[in-house]
Amino acid sequence: MTLATATKRSAKGASARRGTDHGAWFLVLPALIPILILSVGPLLYGIVLAFTDSQSGRTEPTQWIGALNFQDLLHDTLFWDSFRIGLIWAFGVTVPQFFLALGLALLLNQPLRMRWLARALAIIPWAMPEVVVGIMWRLVYHPDAGVLNETMSDLGLGEGTDWLTGTSTALLAVIVVGVWAGMPQTTVALLAGLQNTPRELHEAAAMDGAGAWRRFRTVTWPAIKPIALAITALNFIWNFNSFALVYVLTQGGPGGRTRLPMLFAYEEAFRYGQFGYAAAMGCVMVAVISVILAFYLVGRLKGADES
Numbered sequence: 521m522t523l524a525t526a527t528k529r530s531a532k533g534a535s536a537r538r539g540t541d542h543g544a545w546f547l548v549l550p551a552l553i554p555i556l557i558l559s560v561g562p563l564l565y566g567i568v569l570a571f572t573d574s575q576s577g578r579t580e581p582t583q584w585i586g587a588l589n590f591q592d593l594l595h596d597t598l599f600w601d602s603f604r605i606g607l608i609w610a611f612g613v614t615v616p617q618f619f620l621a622l623g624l625a626l627l628l629n630q631p632l633r634m635r636w637l638a639r640a641l642a643i644i645p646w647a648m649p650e651v652v653v654g655i656m657w658r659l660v661y662h663p664d665a666g667v668l669n670e671t672m673s674d675l676g677l678g679e680g681t682d683w684l685t686g687t688s689t690a691l692l693a694v695i696v697v698g699v700w701a702g703m704p705q706t707t708v709a710l711l712a713g714l715q716n717t718p719r720e721l722h723e724a725a726a727m728d729g730a731g732a733w734r735r736f737r738t739v740t741w742p743a744i745k746p747i748a749l750a751i752t753a754l755n756f757i758w759n760f761n762s763f764a765l766v767y768v769l770t771q772g773g774p775g776g777r778t779r780l781p782m783l784f785a786y787e788e789a790f791r792y793g794q795f796g797y798a799a800a801m802g803c804v805m806v807a808v809i810s811v812i813l814a815f816y817l818v819g820r821l822k823g824a825d826e827s
């Protein structure tokens with residue numbers, strides 16, 4: 521083969537690859553355009569809005585005020601208190617959610633009778649809309665006719681506790697609901713990882729005399745660790761940005777004890793009409809989520825390099 525022939529073939533191959541790339545972009549474009557319009561577009565608009573004094577009901581044109589909203593936000597103790605509550609809520613839901621889901625996934629991975637039914641029942645909370653979950657749990661927590669207070673009264677553990685309006689119980693009550701509502705998706709993800717773990721590895725470890733805990737530590741956990749890290753990071757982000765569930769349960773009360781950052785931004789925008797200020801809050805929350813994602817991606821890259 522001459523050099524000229526090889527060069528022509530290489531050029532044809534490069535041209536064919538470029539054609540394939542263009543074809544791939546053409547196929548992806550119908551799905552990419554709605555994402556750009558419905559996600560990236562509003563995000564960029566919100567960032568621009570954060571640097572303006574946009575308000576509802578004003579007749580004057582919106583003015584560009586630079587970083588004034590962010591300067592005011594630095595001194596807004598109510599927002600940072602809601603930020604603290606949001607972190608408590610996110611950790612308080614994500615951590616128990618993971619450990620309970622891990623235990624349930626390990627149980628559902630065992631060769632139990634009617635296992636298919638147990639798996640189907642386990643994902644019911646996940647299939648329910650958050651508004652429906654909130655309404656249902658409001659009935660459970662009802663101070664007079666709620667199932668929880670009725671059960672506690674029958675057991676002699678107290679009666680008439682107002683779980684959602686008590687300053688000392690409201691946040692804990694909504695955390696319990698958050699754990700219950702979000703646990704199924706974590707269970708499904710971990711169960712998928714467990715089912716993809718080769719059973720031969722467990723059998724070999726058992727033949728070597730490894731007990732249940734050692735098999736979990738040396739076989740099971742390394743196999744599901746990437747899934748566990750991914751689902752935990754996503755759960756934390758999802759929980760930190762929660763809105764509908766807590767809004768239906770408490771609307772941020774009592775006295776702001778359950779006012780998450782998203783609820784605070786919602787009130788500023790749609791109750792008080794401070795669109796620019798609320799957009800600045802949204803930018804801060806996006807920045808926090810970006811930092812969390814950066815730590816997660818760095819950890820994944822380090823883990824990939826070590827392996």
